[in-house]
Amino acid sequence: MANVHAKIVGVSPGFPTEIVVGLNDRDPEYHDLYRIDVSTEDRALVQRNDDFAELLVDDDYRVRLGGRITPDGGSEMFALTDTESWQPFMKVEMEGLHDDGALRLRQAWQGSSSERQPGQRYGRHGHDRPGDRGGDCPGGGLAGRCK
Numbered sequence: 671m672a673n674v675h676a677k678i679v680g681v682s683p684g685f686p687t688e689i690v691v692g693l694n695d696r697d698p699e700y701h702d703l704y705r706i707d708v709s710t711e712d713r714a715l716v717q718r719n720d721d722f723a724e725l726l727v728d729d730d731y732r733v734r735l736g737g738r739i740t741p742d743g744g745s746e747m748f749a750l751t752d753t754e755s756w757q758p759f760m761k762v763e764m765e766g767l768h769d770d771g772a773l774r775l776r777q778a779w780q781g782s783s784s785e786r787q788p789g790q791r792y793g794r795h796g797h798d799r800p801g802d803r804g805g806d807c808p809g810g811g812l813a814g815r816c817k
Contacts, residue, residue, distance in 0.1 A: 679703055680727040690716060690727050705731055721756075722748075735759065 679701075680690035687709045692701030696718075703716040703725055719725055722736035736756060737747045743764035748756040 673698065675701070677701060679725060680729075680731055682729040682731060684729055685731065688731070690731050692719075692725065701725070703727070703733065 674693060674695045677692045678689055679692050682688075688705055688707050691704050691706050691713075693704055694701045696702055697720070700719040700722070702719050704713040705716050706713045716727070716731065717725060717733045719736075722738050724737040725733055726735040726737070728734050733750050735747050735749055737745055740746055740761070745762050746758065747760040747762075749759040751757055
């Protein structure tokens with residue numbers, strides 16, 4: 671398995687001995703998704719991938735979204751329907767790909783409003799506002815890490 675790249679796509683508390691991993695062992699351009707039992711090393715194909723740069727699964731390890739980069743540098747997301755067809759879900763222009771892009775995707779997927787809920791934090795680092803990277807840090811460093 672030389673030159674094969676693996677990436678962890680899903681870890682769920684509902685399946686303590688299993689993870690979902692993307693492997694490009696069939697096609698170097700795309701990662702197929704496999705459910706791997708880490709205690710036995712058995713693997714089962716979850717989704718063959720011939721189209722997307724990224725596939726996302728839910729906590730039940732069902733494939734939900736596929737994403738790819740657009741020619742202008744943005745991204746477009748597609749949702750996998752119950753009939754196993756991909757439907758356009760969301761498009762983000764290149765200018766929109768910053769901290770609040772992940773928030774907008776999460777809100778759209780969960781069907782929530784664009785209004786901030788009490789106690790809600792933004793971005794993967796838990797900032798108070800989209801684009802807030804740590805208060806007084808020059809250049810937007812993370813809070814507590816700038817001198």
